[in-house]
Amino acid sequence: MVAAKLIFNLSKKGSDKDCEVRDLIEGYLAGLSKYGNIWGEFVLSSKKKGFQAYTYLSHPNAMAKKYQTKHTKKDLENIYEKIGENPKCEILGDKIDRTVPKWKTESFLYIFTHAFDFTSPVCLGSSGKALPIYFLPLSAGDRERAYFWASSYRDHDRIWLSSDELEIPAYKQMVEPDSGLSKKGRKICDIVEKKTGIPTYYFLNRYWGRIENEDNRLCPRCGSEWRVEEEIAPSKSFSNFAFQCKPCRLVSCEADSFEDERHARIGEYKLKKSTDTD
Ligand SMILES: [Zn+2]
Numbered sequence: 001m002v003a004a005k006l007i008f009n010l011s012k013k014g015s016d017k018d019c020e021v022r023d024l025i026e027g028y029l030a031g032l033s034k035y036g037n038i039w040g041e042f043v044l045s046s047k048k049k050g051f052q053a054y055t056y057l058s059h060p061n062a063m064a065k066k067y068q069t070k071h072t073k074k075d076l077e078n079i080y081e082k083i084g085e086n087p088k089c090e091i092l093g094d095k096i097d098r099t100v101p102k103w104k105t106e107s108f109l110y111i112f113t114h115a116f117d118f119t120s121p122v123c124l125g126s127s128g129k130a131l132p133i134y135f136l137p138l139s140a141g142d143r144e145r146a147y148f149w150a151s152s153y154r155d156h157d158r159i160w161l162s163s164d165e166l167e168i169p170a171y172k173q174m175v176e177p178d179s180g181l182s183k184k185g186r187k188i189c190d191i192v193e194k195k196t197g198i199p200t201y202y203f204l205n206r207y208w209g210r211i212e213n214e215d216n217r218l219c220p221r222c223g224s225e226w227r228v229e230e231e232i233a234p235s236k237s238f239s240n241f242a243f244q245c246k247p248c249r250l251v252s253c254e255a256d257s258f259e260d261e262r263h264a265r266i267g268e269y270k271l272k273k274s275t276d277t278d
Helices: 019-034 070-083 140-161 167-175 180-196
Strands: 002-009 038-047 050-057 088-092 109-111 122-124 200-204 243-245 250-252
Touching: 002 019, 002 070, 019 038, 019 050, 019 070, 019 140, 109 180, 140 167, 140 180, 167 180, 180 200
Parallel strands: 109 200, 200 250
Antiparallel strands: 002 050, 002 088, 038 050, 109 122, 243 250
16 A cells, blocks of 8 residues: 555646536546545645645555556546546655565455555455455446445444444444354455455454353354364464364354453354244
8 A cells, every 4th residue: 555646737728627527527426436546535625736635555566557446447538538638657656566465375365444444455464464356357337336245334433432322233244154244245355256266254342242152152043163274374363263164165253352241142153943944
């Protein structure tokens, strides 16, 4: 991730800093954010000869046209038509790492985000680093789907952290494998795995745990043992998950709190009653 300034100069004769130009630029930047070229928010301001935006790029090459979708390229054409120039990108900072992540050699990927994250939800198994999503062979629709899932997950996480009326419903959405939020996330895992050929896991959070037998909890989806015997990633990495179910493509962490057994049952495997399968 790098900080950058995007400069939109009005070069076309008669072009003006009107609302239409500003709207076009805002729409273009919002598209770049939705499709993963930009991470997080942007700040747009006017300057003497046009506009400038400060933002974070997901990688120094994030503005290259080959990484943009047909939608943002179309927006760019409309901006060019209006102002007579393509935006200039100025990378801010001294030491710029231009290395392209070698994701093709990863043994696994996983999707994950949290309330204070604004990067890509697709992470490298070896390091836990967020991978700019445009490096993957995904369609614009896939990128959009990942963006909206991540936005929704962050909203749920913020609601849970606020410990207000919706604390428990929001927590359930994040820890139960068949919640609406989890189903959408697992669908993204399916797509990424299908298109990359790399096993892609869905992360299930675990906050409240049991004082006894917590290590022996079962995969909440299939009921199999899923405690990891050997490290699945470097030990210092977040991706060195304590629980992993390969058939279900689920990973999870150790619990943080052991003070509320009532809540520990949330997200645990539940034996289906016979009537459920009738
Ligand atoms: Zn399982």
